[in-house]
Amino acid sequence: MSHATTNHKMSAELEAHHHAFNDDKTQFGFWAYLMTDLVLFATLFATYAVLHNNTWGGPTAGELFSMPYVLVETMALLTSSFTVGMAMLAIFRFKQTQALIWFVITFLLGAVFLGMELYEFNHLVHEGLAWHASAFMSSFFTLVGTHGLHITVGLLWMGIMMFRIVKQGITHNNVRRLTLLSLFWHFLDIVWIFIFTFVYLMGAAAV
Amino acid sequence: MSHNNNQHHATHGSYGSYVVGFILSIVLTLVAYVAIVNDWFTGMGALLFVTTLAVLQLFVQLLFFLHMGQERGPRWNFMTFVFAGIVVFIVVIGSIWIMYNLDYNMTHKMTPEQLDQSIIEDEGLGEQGTSDHHHEEQTEHHNH
Numbered sequence: 001m002s003h004a005t006t007n008h009k010m011s012a013e014l015e016a017h018h019h020a021f022n023d024d025k026t027q028f029g030f031w032a033y034l035m036t037d038l039v040l041f042a043t044l045f046a047t048y049a050v051l052h053n054n055t056w057g058g059p060t061a062g063e064l065f066s067m068p069y070v071l072v073e074t075m076a077l078l079t080s081s082f083t084v085g086m087a088m089l090a091i092f093r094f095k096q097t098q099a100l101i102w103f104v105i106t107f108l109l110g111a112v113f114l115g116m117e118l119y120e121f122n123h124l125v126h127e128g129l130a131w132h133a134s135a136f137m138s139s140f141f142t143l144v145g146t147h148g149l150h151i152t153v154g155l156l157w158m159g160i161m162m163f164r165i166v167k168q169g170i171t172h173n174n175v176r177r178l179t180l181l182s183l184f185w186h187f188l189d190i191v192w193i194f195i196f197t198f199v200y201l202m203g204a205a206a207v
Numbered sequence: 208m209s210h211n212n213n214q215h216h217a218t219h220g221s222y223g224s225y226v227v228g229f230i231l232s233i234v235l236t237l238v239a240y241v242a243i244v245n246d247w248f249t250g251m252g253a254l255l256f257v258t259t260l261a262v263l264q265l266f267v268q269l270l271f272f273l274h275m276g277q278e279r280g281p282r283w284n285f286m287t288f289v290f291a292g293i294v295v296f297i298v299v300i301g302s303i304w305i306m307y308n309l310d311y312n313m314t315h316k317m318t319p320e321q322l323d324q325s326i327i328e329d330e331g332l333g334e335q336g337t338s339d340h341h342h343e344e345q346t347e348h349h350n351h
Contacts, residue, residue, distance in 0.1 A: 031284050035291035042295040046302035057318045071240055078236065082229040085272055089222060186272045190265055196236070197261040201243045205253040 023176055030180045034187045037150075041191050044146055045198060048139040052203075056134035061203025064129070065120075070200045073116045074192065077151075080109035081189035088182045094170050103162050106185070110155050117148050140199065147195060150188050157181055220274045228271025235264040 052061060087102030121141070124130065131141040161181055164174055239260040242248060248256045269275045269288075278284050326332070 028283055032287055035287050038291050039294050039298065042298045043302075046299045049299065049303050050306040067240070067244055071236075074236060075233070078229070078232055081232075081268070081272060082225055085220075085225040085228075086222075089225070183273065186268060189272075190268050193236075193261050193264050193268075197239065197257050201239055201257045202254060205243050205246075205249060205257075207250060207254050 023179075026176060027179065027183070030183060034183065037187070038191075041143075041146070041194075044139070044143040045194065048143045048199065051135040051139040052199075054135035056136075058129060058134050058136070060206065061136070061140070061199060062206045064124070065200055065203060067200065067204055069116070069120070070196065073113055074196050076109045076113045076116070077189050077192050080106045080113070081186050083109065084182050084185045088178065091170055091175060091178055096165060096170055099170070100162060100165060103158060103165070107155060107158050107162070110151060110158070110185075114148060114151050114155065117144065117151075121145070121148075144195060144199065147188065147191055150184075150191075154181070154185055154188060157184070220271065220277070224271045224274070228267055231267045231271070232264055235260050235267065 083102050083106040087099050087106060090096075090099035090102055121144075124137070129137050131138050158181060161174065161178055164177075168174060239257045242256060243253060275285060275288070
């Protein structure tokens with residue numbers, strides 16, 4: 001058993017080394033995409049910063065959001081950024097079951113985050129504070145909604161990759177794709193730090 | 208971070224580096240949260256404090272989760288990140304700077320009635336807004 005695992009690991013590592021150059025290029029290409037996505041988010045942050053006080057007589061960010069609720073949301077996403085790292089460590093050590101368990105935990109934490117966000121959106125719309133209520137609500141829904149859309153895509157991607165691991169095992173192609181997925185997921189957590197800080201914390205501080 | 212058994216992958220760390228990054232991120236998030244909820248800082252102080260913590264957490268996650276420090280030269284990932292950072296800085300700070308000065312109606316807290324009043328006064332449409340001295344005063348007031 002352990003002999004077979006070692007052989008599998010060695011051949012996979014050789015193969016990985018062979019493709020290292022192409023993998024570095026793929027990873028750099030994906031990184032370049034993430035950086036352009038960062039610029040996209042920057043324009044939405046700038047829009048929010050300019051429009052967030054334009055509430056048209058409606059409630060401000062500080063009056064609207066429950067801070068403990070947002071903290072739980074933030075902790076769920078932050079923890080999922082850690083667990084996706086744990087999943088990748090298991091992948092690099094060719095521990096399939098362990099990797100799958102970490103990916104399932106990551107997926108559930110991501111789903112909790114997305115569910116809480118959708119609940120909040122739904123609540124706001126029912127309060128009559130949809131995206132057309134004021135410039136503040138428009139910029140809020142665009143910024144936070146774009147992040148939520150990225151999370152949704154990340155969850156779909158993660159679901160497909162978990163299926164592929166079960167079907168195909170830890171192949172070279174799957175390792176490459178999972179590496180990109182983990183970069184994407186860490187990136188989304190970093191964007192959320194700034195949404196948490198500038199939308200929710202600054203809203204509560206009424207700046 | 209030192210435990211890196213796959214040399215060809217420059218960008219994955221160890222159990223230890225993830226744990227350290229995770230703990231630091233939680234601490235930074237909680238400090239920012241507790242400081243704001245308990246009103247330790249207000250206004251500009253609050254903005255500076257939480258922005259500093261967010262930027263610190265950005266670097267923690269770049270180092271411990273995205274392993275940016277482990278890249279071998281030429282450091283293309285790092286260079287594109289720096290370039291994107293400059294673009295982000297110009298877009299965000301530039302937009303806030305320009306819009307704050309350009310459109311006094313936008314970045315200030317006003318009810319619809321106050322907004323109407325301020326437009327009437329600043330454009331000299333009402334009887335109250337006709338004197339230049341008064342106009343100056345209103346503009347000064349709005350800039351604060």
